[in-house]
Every structure is written in structure tokens, then in C-alpha cells.
Amino acid sequence: MSVSHPNRQSLAGWWFFTSQDKILCVPQGQRIPFGQIDDLPVAESWLTQAEYFNDYMGEPCYRLALDEPIDLGLGEWITLYQLVSDLDEALFLLAGQAMQQALFLKTHQFCGQCGQPMARVEWEFAMQCEHCGFRAYPRISPCIIVAIRKENSILLACHKRHVKKDNPIYTAVAGFVETGETLEHCVQREAFEETGIHVDNIRYAGSQPWPFPHSLMMAFLADYQSGEIKVQRSELVDANWFEITNLPQLPKHGTIARKIIDTLVSNISQELKG
Numbered sequence: 001m002s003v004s005h006p007n008r009q010s011l012a013g014w015w016f017f018t019s020q021d022k023i024l025c026v027p028q029g030q031r032i033p034f035g036q037i038d039d040l041p042v043a044e045s046w047l048t049q050a051e052y053f054n055d056y057m058g059e060p061c062y063r064l065a066l067d068e069p070i071d072l073g074l075g076e077w078i079t080l081y082q083l084v085s086d087l088d089e090a091l092f093l094l095a096g097q098a099m100q101q102a103l104f105l106k107t108h109q110f111c112g113q114c115g116q117p118m119a120r121v122e123w124e125f126a127m128q129c130e131h132c133g134f135r136a137y138p139r140i141s142p143c144i145i146v147a148i149r150k151e152n153s154i155l156l157a158c159h160k161r162h163v164k165k166d167n168p169i170y171t172a173v174a175g176f177v178e179t180g181e182t183l184e185h186c187v188q189r190e191a192f193e194e195t196g197i198h199v200d201n202i203r204y205a206g207s208q209p210w211p212f213p214h215s216l217m218m219a220f221l222a223d224y225q226s227g228e229i230k231v232q233r234s235e236l237v238d239a240n241w242f243e244i245t246n247l248p249q250l251p252k253h254g255t256i257a258r259k260i261i262d263t264l265v266s267n268i269s270q271e272l273k274g
């Protein structure tokens with residue numbers, strides 16, 4: 001696809017203003033600003049930096065990355081993470097795409113191979129070195145997340161970053177895929193490294209782009225095979241089996257972590273009823 005910038009004659013569109021990990025949200029409607037360019041506080045000089053990147057509900061989506069989250073008088077700047085549960089799923093994905101593209105363009109201005117300037121490739125989303133021809137694509141980091149079942153209990157872990165004083169969040173085991181590793185190996189390795197548990201019967205359960213800053217979560221369900229819980233203290237403060245009637249604070253709705261935990265809870269409760 002060729003690079004396409006909006007102009008004053010453009011039709012209405014969705015405007016994804018990003019700045020670092022924040023996105024500009026309006027208080028009403030779908031939260032993402034929508035309108036004619038003339039109705040929005042978009043300076044003429046910005047239009048060459050704004051870029052069409054996708055469509056939503058038949059209207060074009062433009063992204064515009066600002067260095068600072070300046071007050072545009074439209075709404076407030078919110079971290080994308082805070083919007084996981086609030087934004088329509090399609091808009092969350094688009095917001096993540098806008099942010100990941102902006103991050104890619106910002107961090108690939110120079111060639112990683114020879115250090116010379118990179119330029120946009122016109123027909124696909126990539127940057128290419130004008131000197132040596134090295135081409136770079138947006139970085140996407142695959143990450144597995146797995147909900148593990150043992151009888152009527154689920155293995156949940158509390159990460160150091162999720163510790164809150166009174167109500168810590170417990171979630172499924174997760175980790176980055178390493179080079180030369182299949183997703184199934186990664187599930188087994190992460191479960192064992194983080195909790196000392198061996199798993200089997202690994203089943204794919206969906207995926208979710210996780211633009212913090214460029215992960216792709218690939219979710220699985222698995223069953224306990226063997227082992228005793230041994231918590232990896234460098235990453236976790238706790239890991240334990242939780243009966244579905246006695247669950248701790250779980251991740252937010254809208255996250256794939258919550259989705260796979262809810263799936264196991266539902267599977268177990270169906271079996272108990274039957």
C-alpha cells in the first residue's frame with residue numbers, strides 16, 4: 001500500500017492521536033475522535049505527518065503521532081492499557097496498530113546494519129536503508145499465555161508488577177517465545193520455569209495483539225501433568241492452585257488472560273453441574 005496522507009478535501013475519518021503510550025480520547029461515543037479535518041484542531045503542518053492506516057465502519061482511520069501529549073481541547077490522553085476494557089474491540093486493535101506503527105517509524109529512522117538513514121517503502125509497511133538495502137518491518141514479539149487446570153483448580157500466578165497492597169492480581173502463566181522454539185515448547189518451558197509444573201494436552205485458545213509495546217499474545221489451555229509448585233522468585237511473588245469457587249482478583253475483562261481463565265472456570269463449572 002502506498003503512503004497516503006489526508007488533505008483538507010478528505011472525507012470524515014477516525015483520528016488516532018498518539019503520544020508515547022497514550023492515545024487521545026473524547027468523552028463521548030466511541031472514544032476515538034471522529035470528524036472532518038476542518039472540525040478538528042489539526043494544524044496544516046501536521047497533515048503531512050498524519051497517515052491513513054486502516055478503516056473502521058467504512059470510514060478511514062488516520063494516525064498522527066505527537067511528541068508530547070499536548071492539550072488539543074478535544075478530550076484527555078489515556079494510556080492504551082487503561083482502555084482495554086472500555087474500547088470496542090476493533091477500535092482497541094486499531095489503536096494498537098496506530099501505536100505500533102508510530103513506534104516502528106520512530107525507532108527505525110536509521111539502519112541497524114550500516115547506520116545510514118532509512119526511508120519508507122511505498123508498497124508495504126516497512127523501512128529500507130537507502131545505502132545498503134536492509135529492510136525492516138514492525139517488530140512483533142510473540143508471547144504465550146496458558147491457563148493450566150488440575151482437577152477443579154486453576155494455576156494462577158501473581159507477578160511482581162501486579163502486587164498491590166490489599167488485592168493482588170493473579171493471572172495465567174505467560175512469557176516470551178525464544179528463538180528456535182515452538183509455541184508448545186514455550187508453553188511447557190514457561191510453565192516449568194515459573195511454577196515448576198509440567199503440563200500436557202496443550203490446546204490453542206486464541207490470540208490478542210498486546211501493544212505494550214509490541215507483543216502478540218498467543219493463548220493456550222493445558223492440563224497439569226506432574227510436579228509441585230515451585231515459584232520463580234525473580235518474576236513472581238506467588239503461584240498457586242485456586243478452586244473456581246475461591247478465585248483471587250483476576251485480570252481485566254477484555255484481556256485474553258481473563259478470557260482463558262473464564263473459559264476454564266466455565267468448563268469446570270459445567271462439569272460440576274453435569
Ligand SMILES: [Zn+2]
Pocket residue numbers: 111112113114115116129130131132133134
Ligand atoms: Zn544500511
